[in-house]
Each structure stands twice: as C-alpha cells, then as structure tokens.
Amino acid sequence: xxxxxxxxxxxxxxxxxxxxxxxxxxxxxxxxxxxxxxxxxxxxxxxxxxxxxxxxxxxxxxxxxxxxxxxxxxxxxxxxxxxxxxxxxxxxxxxxxxxxxxxxxxxxxxxxxxxxxxxxxxxxxxxxxxxxxxxxxxxxxxxxxxxxxxxxxxxxxxxxxxxxxxxxxxxxxxxxxxxxxxxxxxxxxxxxx
Amino acid sequence: xxxxxxxxxxxxxxxxxxxxxxxxxxxxxxxxxxxxxxxxxxxxxxxxxxxxxxxxxxxxxxxxxxxxxxxxxxxxxxxxxxxxxxxxxxxxxxxxxxxxxxxxxxxxxxxxxxxxxxxxxxxxxxxxxxxxxxxxxxxxxxxxxxxxxxxxxxxxxxxxxxxxxxxxxxxxxxxxxxxxxxxxxxxxxxxxx
Numbered sequence: 539x540x541x542x543x544x545x546x547x548x549x550x551x552x553x554x555x556x557x558x559x560x561x562x563x564x565x566x567x568x569x570x571x572x573x574x575x576x577x578x579x580x581x582x583x584x585x586x587x588x589x590x591x592x593x594x595x596x597x598x599x600x601x602x603x604x605x606x607x608x609x610x611x612x613x614x615x616x617x618x619x620x621x622x623x624x625x626x627x628x629x630x631x632x633x634x635x636x637x638x639x640x641x642x643x644x645x646x647x648x649x650x651x652x653x654x655x656x657x658x659x660x661x662x663x664x665x666x667x668x669x670x671x672x673x674x675x676x677x678x679x680x681x682x683x684x685x686x687x688x689x690x691x692x693x694x695x696x697x698x699x700x701x702x703x704x705x706x707x708x709x710x711x712x713x714x715x716x717x718x719x720x721x722x723x724x725x726x727x728x729x730x731x
Numbered sequence: 732x733x734x735x736x737x738x739x740x741x742x743x744x745x746x747x748x749x750x751x752x753x754x755x756x757x758x759x760x761x762x763x764x765x766x767x768x769x770x771x772x773x774x775x776x777x778x779x780x781x782x783x784x785x786x787x788x789x790x791x792x793x794x795x796x797x798x799x800x801x802x803x804x805x806x807x808x809x810x811x812x813x814x815x816x817x818x819x820x821x822x823x824x825x826x827x828x829x830x831x832x833x834x835x836x837x838x839x840x841x842x843x844x845x846x847x848x849x850x851x852x853x854x855x856x857x858x859x860x861x862x863x864x865x866x867x868x869x870x871x872x873x874x875x876x877x878x879x880x881x882x883x884x885x886x887x888x889x890x891x892x893x894x895x896x897x898x899x900x901x902x903x904x905x906x907x908x909x910x911x912x913x914x915x916x917x918x919x920x921x922x923x924x
Contacts, residue, residue: 602877610873623874626867632874655856662855663848666862673866674819680803680873681816681825684795 541569545590545644548616552667553660562658566650572596572637578619579635584628585621586648594641595705598633599713609714611676612638614702618668639705683716689725691715734762738783738837741809745860746853755851759843765789765830771812772828778817779841784808787834788898791826792906802907804869805831807895811861832898876909882918884908 542564549555555563567590572578578596579585589596591613598611598619610633613619624631625648646654654661682691695715696703703711712722735757742748748756760783765771771789772778782789784806791804791812803826806812817824818841839847847854875884888908889896896904905915 600874600877603880608877610870622863622867623871626863632878659852659855662852662859666855666859669859669862669866670815670819673862673869674815676866676869677803677814678816681793684793684801685825687796 541592541644542567544592544616548590549664552664555658555660559658559660563654563661566654567644567646570643570645572641572643574637574640576637576641577634578637578643579621579631579633581632581634582630583624585624585631585633586628587620587625588646588651589619589635590644590646591615591617591619592642592644594637594639595702596635596637596641596643597710597714598635600632600634607713609710612699612702612706612710612714614699614705618672620672638710688715688717688721691717692722692725734785734837735760737785737809741783742857745857748851748853752851752853756847756854759847760837760839763836763838765834765836767830767833769830769834770827771830771836772814772824772826774825774827775823776817777821778814778824778826779821780813780818781839781844782812782828783837783839784810784812785835785837787830787832788895789828789830789834789836790903790907791828793825793827800906802903805892805895805899805903805907807892807898811865813865831903881908881910881914884910885915885918 545567546560546564549563572594578589581600593615595612595614596619597609598613598621599607599609602608611619619635621631621633621635623629624633655665682694686694692711692715695711706714708722708726709719712719715722738760739753739757742756765787771782774793786808788805788807789812790802791806791814792800792802795801804812812828814824814826814828816822817826848858875887879887885904885908888904899907901915901919902912905912908915
C-alpha cells in the first residue's frame with residue numbers, strides 16, 4: 539500500500555473524485571513521522587492543521603486542575619486528529635497531542651485545506667460528514683461518562699476499539715474511560731476471577 | 732422582522748445565496764412553538780432534524796447515574812440545536828431538549844436537509860462551518876470543566892452568555908458550569924460581599 543491509498547479510500551467512502559482531483563488532493567499533503575511518546579502538539583501552541591493517521595496511534599489530552607492527564611480523544615489508523623478549538627478560533631490550544639506508538643501521519647494545513655475547499659468543493663461534504671461524526675462520537679462519550687458505570691464504559695471501549703486494548707497502557711485506558719488506574723486494575727482483576 | 736429574517740442573516744454570514752435559493756431554503760422549514768418547560772425531544776426518541784431558535788431559549792441535558800440533570804448545551808436565539816448522536820447514527824438519543832422560556836423555532840428535517848444539500852451544495856459549507864464551530868465550543872467546555880475553577884467558569888459563562896444570566900435559574904447555570912446549586916449560591920453570596 540503506498541502512502542496515499544488509505545487516505546484516498548477514506549475520502550472515497552464519502553465523495554467521488556476524478557483522478558485529477560485525487561492527485562491534486564494528495565499533492566497538498568505532507569508526511570510526518572513521530573516516535574512513540576513524541577508530541578505532535580503541545581499545550582499553548584496554535585494548531586493550524588488536520589492530521590491523518592496512516593500508522594500507529596495518537597492521543598489528545600489536557601492536564602486537569604490537579605495536573606493529571608485527561609484523555610479527550612484517541613485517534614488510531616484511518617482517523618484524523620484535530621484540535622478544533624485552536625483550529626477554528628485561531629488561538630493557542632490547551633491540548634497535548636502525543637504519539638502512543640510509532641506513528642506516521644499525513645498533514646493538511648489550514649491554508650491548503652482552504653485551497654482544497656475552493657478548488658474541489660466536494661470536500662465541503664467530506665469535512666462536514668467527518669465533523670458531524672466526530673462531534674457525535676464526542677457527545678456520546680460525554681453522555682457515556684455521565685450515564686454508564688465504569689464497567690459498562692470499559693466493555694464499550696473494548697468493543698469500539700478492539701485493536702487498542704493491546705496498544706494502550708492500563709493508565710491510558712483508565713484516563714479515557716474516566717476512572718482511576720487503581721479502579722480499572724481492581725475491575726480487571728475481579729473480571730478475571 | 733418576519734419569521735425568516737434571522738435565519739437568512741445567519742446563513743448569509745457564511746454563504747451567499749440567490750433570491751431563488753433563499754426562497755427554496757425557507758420553503759423547506761416549518762415553524763414550531765414551545766411553551767416554557769415544554770419538551771422538544773425526550774430521551775429515547777429518534778432525532779431527525781435540525782432546530783433553529785428564533786425566539787426564547789432551550790437546553791439539552793441528560794440524566795446522570797444518580798438521576799440528576801446534566802446540561803450539555805444551551806441554545807439561545809440564533810443558534811441551532813441538534814442531538815448529533817441520534818441524528819448522525821440514526822438511533823434513539825439519550826438527551827432531553829426542553830424550552831427554558833417560551834420558544835419559537837424553525838425545523839429542518841433530515842430528509843429536507845438532504846434535499847437542500849443536493850440542490851444547493853453551498854449549504855455543505857454552511858453546515859461544515861456550523862458543526863466545526865459547535866464542536867470547538869463543546870471541546871472548549873470540556874476543557875474548561877477540567878481545567879478552570881468554578882469561579883472562573885462562572886465568569887466565563889457571564890461573558891459568553893450575557894443575555895442568559897437573567898433567563899436561566901441558578902440551578903440551570905450550576906448544572907451548565909458543572910457545580911452543585913449550593914456551591915454556586917455560596918459563590919454568588921461571597922461575591923456580593
């Protein structure tokens with residue numbers, strides 16, 4: 539699979555492009571690799587790009603009032619990761635985005651995305667659908683945290699991200715589902731019995 | 732101001748439409764009024780529409796594990812309210828949407844929105860921008876709850892929604908900024924001293 543097969547397949551699920559449009563789209567992207575634990579973005583910086591994960595996995599998180607890591611998003615292969623707050627309002631973000639495995643990405647800057655939307659307006663539809671889905675998933679996560687028990691959230695996590703249960707540490711899974719690592723560890727032990 | 736002036740102004744901030752396109756757009760909407768405390772949607776129902784607020788104000792909330800109301804969104808005049816989870820994934824939602832003042836709305840069903848997007852593709856841009864902003868505001872709220880003190884969140888609320896401090900009850904404001912009503916009441920008393 540060459541570098542652009544995956545992203546073109548992803549786009550192709552939503553819109554139909556000519557070969558010329560595909561070539562133009564991929565000409566706007568640049569590749570960037572990150573080692574495990576390397577930061578794609580740090581709190582306080584301006585985020586002016588969409589990043590597509592072609593290999594590996596990243597998490598976005600922020601530090602809560604006690605300085606503890608709270609994971610907002612986990613983006614595995616075939617997902618985009620974006621700091622919407624910073625991207626949309628053009629101000630420094632308060633998210634960290636960090637690779638949790640060796641990760642390869644394709645980056646589309648805000649400027650290039652504007653060019654793309656102007657020249658190939660079909661991408662309006664692609665990004666609309668993408669954002670509506672991402673927003674729905676994010677709202678679902680908030681309501682899960684408020685309305686499901688920790689055990690139910692863990693079950694749901696395993697179903698939703700089967701490939702991640704091996705990649706993420708227990709600490710990361712605990713942060714994502716909104717429990718302490720100690721609580722998750724006790725829960726897993728009691729399930730094994 | 733007639734029924735459609737506000738919504739056309741809202742759309743006009745993002746895209747330019749011909750008179751014919753404007754007429755077509757408003758022909759797809761229907762008006763619906765709600766008395767204070769009336770429900771636009773209840774938990775368990777399928778949400779298949781976007782609702783634009785022309786008068787009044789609504790809140791969306793869910794009941795947490797203890798059966799307490801947790802406000803997700805407050806939509807004043809000139810905002811859309813949508814249960815994205817239910818709308819996007821076409822399954823019963825777990826949100827209540829309720830009028831917190833006598834409210835007038837314009838409704839665009841999913842089906843009509845599909846017609847609109849097909850016939851006037853510029854609306855792809857409108858809904859893309861709308862969703863990116865709504866998503867950014869929602870992410871900002873999560874990070875505010877995690878990283879700001881209750882007093883800072885209250886200050887921010889007063890700046891962001893100046894017109895709402897008179898409309899909402901203390902209990903609703905407390906739920907929105909993520910504190911107990913007793914805590915908000917103590918905080919307000921100590922500010923008045």
